[in-house]
Amino acid sequence: MKLTSLLSTALLATSLLAGTAMAQDIAKQTVNEALRAKLPADILKAGSIISVNNGSFPPYEIVTGTTEMTGASADLTNALGELLGIEIKHATVSGLPALLSGINSGRYQFAMGPIGDFATREEANDFVDWVQEFVVFAVQKGNPKAITSLDSACGQKIAVMAGGSAEKVIKAQAEKCVTDGKAAVEVQSFTDQPTSILAVRSKRSDAFFSSQAPLTYFVSQAEGQLDLSGIGQKNGFDNLYQGAVVPKGSALGPILEEGLKILMANGTYAAIMKKSGLENNIIKEPGINLAGKAAK
Numbered sequence: 001m002k003l004t005s006l007l008s009t010a011l012l013a014t015s016l017l018a019g020t021a022m023a024q025d026i027a028k029q030t031v032n033e034a035l036r037a038k039l040p041a042d043i044l045k046a047g048s049i050i051s052v053n054n055g056s057f058p059p060y061e062i063v064t065g066t067t068e069m070t071g072a073s074a075d076l077t078n079a080l081g082e083l084l085g086i087e088i089k090h091a092t093v094s095g096l097p098a099l100l101s102g103i104n105s106g107r108y109q110f111a112m113g114p115i116g117d118f119a120t121r122e123e124a125n126d127f128v129d130w131v132q133e134f135v136v137f138a139v140q141k142g143n144p145k146a147i148t149s150l151d152s153a154c155g156q157k158i159a160v161m162a163g164g165s166a167e168k169v170i171k172a173q174a175e176k177c178v179t180d181g182k183a184a185v186e187v188q189s190f191t192d193q194p195t196s197i198l199a200v201r202s203k204r205s206d207a208f209f210s211s212q213a214p215l216t217y218f219v220s221q222a223e224g225q226l227d228l229s230g231i232g233q234k235n236g237f238d239n240l241y242q243g244a245v246v247p248k249g250s251a252l253g254p255i256l257e258e259g260l261k262i263l264m265a266n267g268t269y270a271a272i273m274k275k276s277g278l279e280n281n282i283i284k285e286p287g288i289n290l291a292g293k294a295a296k
Contacts, residue, residue, distance in 0.1 A: 026075050026272055029082035032262060036085045038255050043109070048087040049252075051077050051244075052108035054099045055092060055192035059276040060114060063092055073112045073278040074186045076130070079268050086111075095191045096163035100125065104247055110256070114242030116165040116211075118290040126253045129243035129290045130260050131268075131281045134212040135236070137164055137229040138200055138219055145206045148229050150176075150236055155183030159196040159205035162189040166209045169236035178271045193218070201225055209235075211242075213281050241283070241290040252287055260286040 038045075043049055053073075056063045061070040069090045077245060082089040093099050096115070102108045104124060117127035137158075139147050145156050153170065155176035160167040167189055174185035188205050190196040197218045200203035207229070208215065221224045246253045265268040266287065273282050287293070 001202045001206045001276050017023050017233055026079060027268060028090055030080050031085040034082050035083065035255065035258055039084060040251055048089055049109040050089045050091050051110055052091045052093055052099050052102050053111060054096050057193055058214050066092055072272050072278055075272040077112050079263055083262060103245055110252055111245045113244050115193065116248050117241045117243055119292040119295045122289045124144045125245050125248055126242045126250060127245055127289055128253050128256045128286060129241040130283060130286045131242045132283045133240045133242045133281060136199060136212045136215055138208040138215045138226050139229045140200060142227050143227055147207045149233055153185050156206040156289055157186040157188055159190055159199045159208040161210060170209050184189055184272060199261050213278055257286050257288055
């Protein structure tokens with residue numbers, strides 16, 4: 001199948017999911033005046049903030065235009081915006097490094113994500129964690145290369161998101177493969193999830209190593225061409241938390257955390273997660289920099 005045909009299929013699947021999501025309503029929130037009063041003066045004056053993303057990350061982020069998005073993250077930002085009495089707009093950049101630099105430069109106020117929270121990343125940013133994630137492999141149907149773990153990835157072509165945590169883990173595994181006398185992993189870094197999954201479907205890559213939630217979605221939309229592998233294993237990670245990203249020390253972090261706690265308490269968070277098939281990624285309660293706290 002030609003790459004253009006694969007891309008068309010992926011875009012159609014994304015449109016279908018977006019349409020299904022729009023058909024399910026999430027309860028409208030009432031402005032929480034006490035929480036709104038905690039917003040910085042410049043945000044209150046502007047009446048809006050920008051959440052940046054780095055392309056589609058289904059079923060969390062489904063980018064439908066340069067400033068438009070659907071999915072669980074969009075539903076959460078809508079609910080948070082209603083709770084805070086402000087508009088939360090969306091912007092898309094290419095790649096995680098551009099997303100982080102855009103936040104730290106002040107061009108964007110935050111990223112709803114979810115983005116992987118790691119102690120090393122907490123040196124430059126704060127994470128408001130709202131999901132727990134796992135990392136697995138999307139492989140070709142029947143798993144012809146028998147990729148079931150990091151060790152079995154030696155000598156294989158593994159696609160990852162550029163700048164992401166999975167890229168760091170798979171590069172470390174490539175070095176381990178050589179140390180163990182095996183062929184190194186050929187790491188193939190791409191800027192977004194759809195391009196990575198298309199590389200596997202077109203057999204340019206043997207597997208895509210990434211978060212379980214989006215891979216579950218992509219496999220379900222792959223017309224029987226893909227399988228999930230490595231489920232239930234740590235695959236180089238301990239407890240993996242993901243969440244929103246704000247500049248280090250930003251007053252917006254605690255406000256988002258409190259807003260998420262309110263949405264959890266009133267059932268909106270669970271409704272949004274279940275709507276997108278993310279029941280297995282629900283976290284008990286949100287928290288700031290949970291990865292760093294777990295490491296101590």
